Amino acid sequence: MMVGEQMMVGEQMMQLSTQASLLRPPHAGPPIPHAASLADQPHNAVSALEELGTVITVAKNAEIWAQGDNVQYSYRIVSGCIRLVKLMEDGRRQISEFLVAGDWLGFDGTAIQDVAAEAVAGSVLKRYKRCAVDALASRDNSVAHWRFELMSQKLYLAQEHMLTLGRRTAGERIAAFLLDMEARTGRDRSGTVPLPMNRSDIGDYLGLRLETICRVLSRLKRAGAIRTSSTGFSIRDRAALEVCASETLH
Amino acid sequence: MMVGEQMMVGEQMMQLSTQASLLRPPHAGPPIPHAASLADQPHNAVSALEELGTVITVAKNAEIWAQGDNVQYSYRIVSGCIRLVKLMEDGRRQISEFLVAGDWLGFDGTAIQDVAAEAVAGSVLKRYKRCAVDALASRDNSVAHWRFELMSQKLYLAQEHMLTLGRRTAGERIAAFLLDMEARTGRDRSGTVPLPMNRSDIGDYLGLRLETICRVLSRLKRAGAIRTSSTGFSIRDRAALEVCASETLH
DNA sequence: CGCAGGTTTGAAGCAAGTCAATTACCGTGG
DNA sequence: CCACGGTAATTGACTTGCTTCAAACCTGCG
Numbered sequence: 043m044m045v046g047e048q049m050m051v052g053e054q055m056m057q058l059s060t061q062a063s064l065l066r067p068p069h070a071g072p073p074i075p076h077a078a079s080l081a082d083q084p085h086n087a088v089s090a091l092e093e094l095g096t097v098i099t100v101a102k103n104a105e106i107w108a109q110g111d112n113v114q115y116s117y118r119i120v121s122g123c124i125r126l127v128k129l130m131e132d133g134r135r136q137i138s139e140f141l142v143a144g145d146w147l148g149f150d151g152t153a154i155q156d157v158a159a160e161a162v163a164g165s166v167l168k169r170y171k172r173c174a175v176d177a178l179a180s181r182d183n184s185v186a187h188w189r190f191e192l193m194s195q196k197l198y199l200a201q202e203h204m205l206t207l208g209r210r211t212a213g214e215r216i217a218a219f220l221l222d223m224e225a226r227t228g229r230d231r232s233g234t235v236p237l238p239m240n241r242s243d244i245g246d247y248l249g250l251r252l253e254t255i256c257r258v259l260s261r262l263k264r265a266g267a268i269r270t271s272s273t274g275f276s277i278r279d280r281a282a283l284e285v286c287a288s289e290t291l292h
Numbered sequence: 293m294m295v296g297e298q299m300m301v302g303e304q305m306m307q308l309s310t311q312a313s314l315l316r317p318p319h320a321g322p323p324i325p326h327a328a329s330l331a332d333q334p335h336n337a338v339s340a341l342e343e344l345g346t347v348i349t350v351a352k353n354a355e356i357w358a359q360g361d362n363v364q365y366s367y368r369i370v371s372g373c374i375r376l377v378k379l380m381e382d383g384r385r386q387i388s389e390f391l392v393a394g395d396w397l398g399f400d401g402t403a404i405q406d407v408a409a410e411a412v413a414g415s416v417l418k419r420y421k422r423c424a425v426d427a428l429a430s431r432d433n434s435v436a437h438w439r440f441e442l443m444s445q446k447l448y449l450a451q452e453h454m455l456t457l458g459r460r461t462a463g464e465r466i467a468a469f470l471l472d473m474e475a476r477t478g479r480d481r482s483g484t485v486p487l488p489m490n491r492s493d494i495g496d497y498l499g500l501r502l503e504t505i506c507r508v509l510s511r512l513k514r515a516g517a518i519r520t521s522s523t524g525f526s527i528r529d530r531a532a533l534e535v536c537a538s539e540t541l542h
Numbered sequence: 543c544g545c546a547g548g549t550t551t552g553a554a555g556c557a558a559g560t561c562a563a564t565t566a567c568c569g570t571g572g
Numbered sequence: 573c574c575a576c577g578g579t580a581a582t583t584g585a586c587t588t589g590c591t592t593c594a595a596a597c598c599t600g601c602g
Binding site: 490491492502503505506507509510522 | 579580581582583
């Protein structure tokens with residue numbers, strides 16, 4: 043099984059090799075308001091930070107840290123996909139964020155993490171000792187500023203997602219999610235956008251049941267807006283999908 | 293009307309005068325995980341920052357900034373209550389946060405604000421030029437670190453609220469909201485916890501309709517858990533309320 | 543092949559929403 | 573001091589979008 047995972051990671055690295063730089067990859071889709079240049083590191087700090095990192099590999103569903111853990115590292119995703127999960131005692135689950143290649147995790151101020159980080163698929167991460175990053179931020183103002191901007195970005199995304207969870211319909215949530223995933227990870231030559239997470243994960247991210255995800259995806263397929271495959275989906279009618287994503291009526 | 297507002301602000305200042313310091317007030321209720329010392333400024337930076345601020349007064353429902361505004365100031369709440377609001381074109385509204393005395397707003401990295409800030413009640417704020425705070429943060433590492441911790445704190449709260457919006461029932465949301473308000477603003481000598489926002493605001497914060505807020509509050513009253521008044525509420529059976537707040541069954 | 547996991551679809555239930563009417567509250571002016 | 577008017581809160585009756593429970597269907601892999 044571990045071998046299988048490693049194979050998978052290998053495949054993804056092939057696919058994403060050109061994107062596995064410190065900077066976010068160029069996107070095939072439309073410009074994305076939330077990712078963009080803010081996720082980039084200031085160039086003068088790149089070399090100093092890079093020397094501090096070590097590459098690690100995590101298997102599908104492996105836990106990078108648990109809810110409540112004292113986390114001593116920050117991570118940058120080289121390839122793969124990570125979910126940030128909050129779990130209630132009775133099993134209810136909320137995924138606050140999916141992270142993909144280029145994204146950072148575990149650089150919050152407090153070392154105690156209130157969300158677990160788990161690999162959605164086999165992933166490759168670059169790991170940095172938190173205290174080393176802290177020290178660098180203390181010395182280099184641009185690093186401190188970059189880290190601060192990264193936090194602001196995450197806060198903006200969180201506020202947007204609160205609106206989604208509190209006020210949007212299932213159809214809007216899912217259509218917007220698909221467009222967002224396309225914007226963040228791009229599509230391959232055949233036009234397929236990878237969806238590494240399963241229906242249950244999508245549901246726990248969007249505050250819906252997995253059956254609801256299925257039903258809405260089926261509806262979008264019937265309407266000719268998308269096509270789905272085992273590894274992802276492709277957009278057949280972008281305009282229709284965009285209408286769904288910002289729909290007030292049906 | 294403006295006179296009336298000013299009167300109201302005056303009253304609140306009387307009531308909260310002991311809390312109107314730079315540090316968060318001591319709380320009457322149980323310890324609160326999310327507020328605590330992280331909201332405090334490092335002491336060595338207090339004096340330098342304080343000299344940069346000017347006191348301003350805002351009337352009830354006044355807009356401090358609008359969605360999309362380029363905000364040149366950061367604010368600390370001296371007294372009163374502020375809501376951070378995201379509005380959709382069709383009128384759907386999500387309040388991402390209520391802010392009370394001691395809380396900060398508008399210190400995010402990007403000057404462009406994606407949420408509007410409006411006064412729930414007449415409020416007194418202390419205003420700081422953003423660029424001055426930035427400059428101070430560049431010079432004083434402890435200020436940069438404090439600001440970073442504040443952001444982490446907000447991110448933690450956002451993640452917690454996403455769980456609430458995505459996975460908790462109306463009863464759980466409202467009971468937890470009441471306990472949270474008590475922990476943050478405390479109760480007066482008669483045991484009343486002020487609720488400056490109306491039912492509609494609470495609904496837009498919790499992702500519910502105002503009628504649902506009413507119904508659940510009525511249910512909690514009938515169960516003997518709380519008592520409500522025009523200005524707030526008081527807790528009659530804390531254990532019952534806490535059970536509601538973390539209920540898996542009914 | 544055949545199992546095991548994830549996915550899809552159906553049928554029925556229910557928590558919260560919607561629409562609407564009534565009541566409580568509060569400031570204002572007679 | 574009380575009648576009045578406007579706003580917010582409450583309650584009721586009904587509807588609905590999503591959930592729940594259940595069964596069937598893929599699909600990849602040993």
